[in-house]
Amino acid sequence: MSAVVKLVESWEYPGSLPENHGDFCLELQNRRDVLLYHIFAYHNPALRRSASIVFDQGTAEYMVRIKVGLIEFCDVRFIHPDLKSFEQILSSGLLPLLEMLQQCVPERMETLFRNKKIVEWSCDGFLPLGLQGFERTVCPKTCVQVTNGSYLILDYSDFGCDSSLRFFYNVFRDDFFAEFLICGVPEATQEFDSNTLPDFETKLKNQLDSSLVRLRDRIGS
Numbered sequence: 001m002s003a004v005v006k007l008v009e010s011w012e013y014p015g016s017l018p019e020n021h022g023d024f025c026l027e028l029q030n031r032r033d034v035l036l037y038h039i040f041a042y043h044n045p046a047l048r049r050s051a052s053i054v055f056d057q058g059t060a061e062y063m064v065r066i067k068v069g070l071i072e073f074c075d076v077r078f079i080h081p082d083l084k085s086f087e088q089i090l091s092s093g094l095l096p097l098l099e100m101l102q103q104c105v106p107e108r109m110e111t112l113f114r115n116k117k118i119v120e121w122s123c124d125g126f127l128p129l130g131l132q133g134f135e136r137t138v139c140p141k142t143c144v145q146v147t148n149g150s151y152l153i154l155d156y157s158d159f160g161c162d163s164s165l166r167f168f169y170n171v172f173r174d175d176f177f178a179e180f181l182i183c184g185v186p187e188a189t190q191e192f193d194s195n196t197l198p199d200f201e202t203k204l205k206n207q208l209d210s211s212l213v214r215l216r217d218r219i220g221s
Contacts, residue, residue: 004037004055005030013087014040014053021095022102023047042098048137048159049101049144051075053090062086064094066101068144069137069157070164070181076147104143109151112171116197118143118153126205127154132212134158134165148172154204156212157181161219165211167192167204176200182218 009030017040019026024042031038039062041052052065064078077093080086100108106119121140129136138144138155146152149172157164162184169176176199178192191207194200 004057005032007083008037008039008055011039011083011087013090017094021098024049024051024098024102042094044102047102047142051094051097051101053094064090064097066097066144066146068101068146068152069155070159070162071146071152071155071166073147101144104141109145110171112174113145113151113169116169118151118169118197121197121201123201123204126201127208131156131209132216134212134215138166156208158219163215163219165208165215167200180215182215 014028017026021042022044023046024044026040026042028040029038035057037055037057039053039055041050043050048069050067052067053062054065055062061079061081062083064075066073066075075097078086078089080089096108099105104119106114118140123140127136127139134156135158136155137157138152140153143151143153146168148170150168150170152166153169154167155164156166162181164181165178166181167176167178174195176192176194176197178189180187180189189211191211192200192203194203
């Protein structure tokens, strides 16, 4: 790790980046924890989203870790063991990534996703900003591509309890599904499984409130 730290400390690229891009603010970090060396990050506190550029000692690779609310994942498009090659990837893709984290840009999404018309879905009338003490942190217009062909399209979170109910669409399976996060532990549920957007909407209208009531009971607060 010491060789990486020395290399990163002399890396000029972070100094060439804008301090702000949209509502994201640059933070130069240069700090380490157990396995990750944190180089720099862009944060959007209002949206609870960030993109962190790190070196992972476990895999010996540079990468971008995305955080959206309580979900954190590695963007597989931004992984490379060589710093110079990694910089080339960042130079062409980092700022567009921040724009996509700011708000969904449908024309940059996969065709299979666009064809479902999820971003155009009129759901604000029955999806409140808050419900049972959970905050709606993601909606279709701010959806995010995550991993394995899935898009995070809706999320209700209680950050104080590290708990949420989040909803996805998967382009490979062509289906909608949900999962709970209960005090930091993911748990699958099949109660929202749907193959069409109208069917998914019906299940949300019928079951969202009761599901969040059960989640509240389970986290005990």
